[in-house]
Amino acid sequence: SVIGRNISGKLIRALPHLEIISHYGVGYDNIDVPSAKEQGVIVTNTPGVLTEDTADIAFGLVLTVMRRMVEGDLYVRSGLWAKKGELPLGRCLSGKTMGIIGMGRIGQAVARRATAFSMRVIYFGPRKKTEVSHPYYDDLQKMAEECDVLVAVCPYAPATHQIVNAKILKALGKKGVFINVARGKVVDERALIDALEGGIIAGAGLDVFENEPDVPSALCRLDNVVLQPHQGSATVETRAAMAQLVVDNLRLYFEKAEVLTPV
Numbered sequence: 386s387v388i389g390r391n392i393s394g395k396l397i398r399a400l401p402h403l404e405i406i407s408h409y410g411v412g413y414d415n416i417d418v419p420s421a422k423e424q425g426v427i428v429t430n431t432p433g434v435l436t437e438d439t440a441d442i443a444f445g446l447v448l449t450v451m452r453r454m455v456e457g458d459l460y461v462r463s464g465l466w467a468k469k470g471e472l473p474l475g476r477c478l479s480g481k482t483m484g485i486i487g488m489g490r491i492g493q494a495v496a497r498r499a500t501a502f503s504m505r506v507i508y509f510g511p512r513k514k515t516e517v518s519h520p521y522y523d524d525l526q527k528m529a530e531e532c533d534v535l536v537a538v539c540p541y542a543p544a545t546h547q548i549v550n551a552k553i554l555k556a557l558g559k560k561g562v563f564i565n566v567a568r569g570k571v572v573d574e575r576a577l578i579d580a581l582e583g584g585i586i587a588g589a590g591l592d593v594f595e596n597e598p599d600v601p602s603a604l605c606r607l608d609n610v611v612l613q614p615h616q617g618s619a620t621v622e623t624r625a626a627m628a629q630l631v632v633d634n635l636r637l638y639f640e641k642a643e644v645l646t647p648v
């Protein structure tokens with residue numbers, strides 16, 4: 386067993402007896418899968434079991450940013466409510482348009498929540514999904530122009546590296562909110578900070594960052610952002626289910642040379 390996040394091709398090649406990498410997580414951008422395949426090493430992940438929790442965190446961020454709930458909490462605790470009166474107004478969710486980048490399992494779970502909150506849902510991804518009835522955009526900039534809330538839920542891969550850049554944030558606009566529960570590197574973090582500082586967008590809710598656990602101090606200084614320490618799957622129930630799936634994949638592999646959730 387290897388402790389650590391980055392499973393490079395070099396590491397895989399240095400382990401000639403390695404047969405299987407049973408990854409604790411759905412995103413496997415930290416694993417050099419092509420090198421694993423080249424070496425005949427099987428890679429598994431933990432899809433499905435963390436879908437609802439990750440969608441909850443995404444939607445929690447939408448609510449806390451738009452309704453200023455973290456600011457509101459601090460306002461009460463610090464005594465500012467009594468000193469300064471009402472907190473500045475938040476923004477209504479119902480009737481707004483949510484644009485989802487990545488309409489996979491988690492994206493669809495976010496869409497269900499948005500629909501329940503009377504939001505309109507549109508999505509962007511590599512292809513239109515036949516099982517999804519929400520309008521599809523093959524152009525991210527066009528989708529960003531259309532939406533009030535832009536949520537990143539896509540896998541991190543070369544095609545999604547900094548897919549949310551200065552241009553996309555400008556298209557989202559000064560009333561727009563950006564939410565990221567995918568990976569830090571799907572957004573150009575510097576451009577995001579500039580957009581938040583310069584009022585190019587209204588706010589952001591971020592569960593993931595480029596260099597976790599280091600978060601740029603510029604982000605921590607902004608009160609129009611809500612920050613979370615990568616909590617997407619972080620519940621007792623879901624972490625247990627993920628761990629069980631990691632073990633089940635290993636057990637099945639060593640008993641029957643099969644796996645449940647190959648990458």
Ligand code: 8YV
Nearest residue numbers: 409410411412413435617618
């Ligand atoms: C982490 C996640 O992997 O599943 C993913 O892709 O981002 C998270 O669930 C988890 O924190 C375990 O490291």
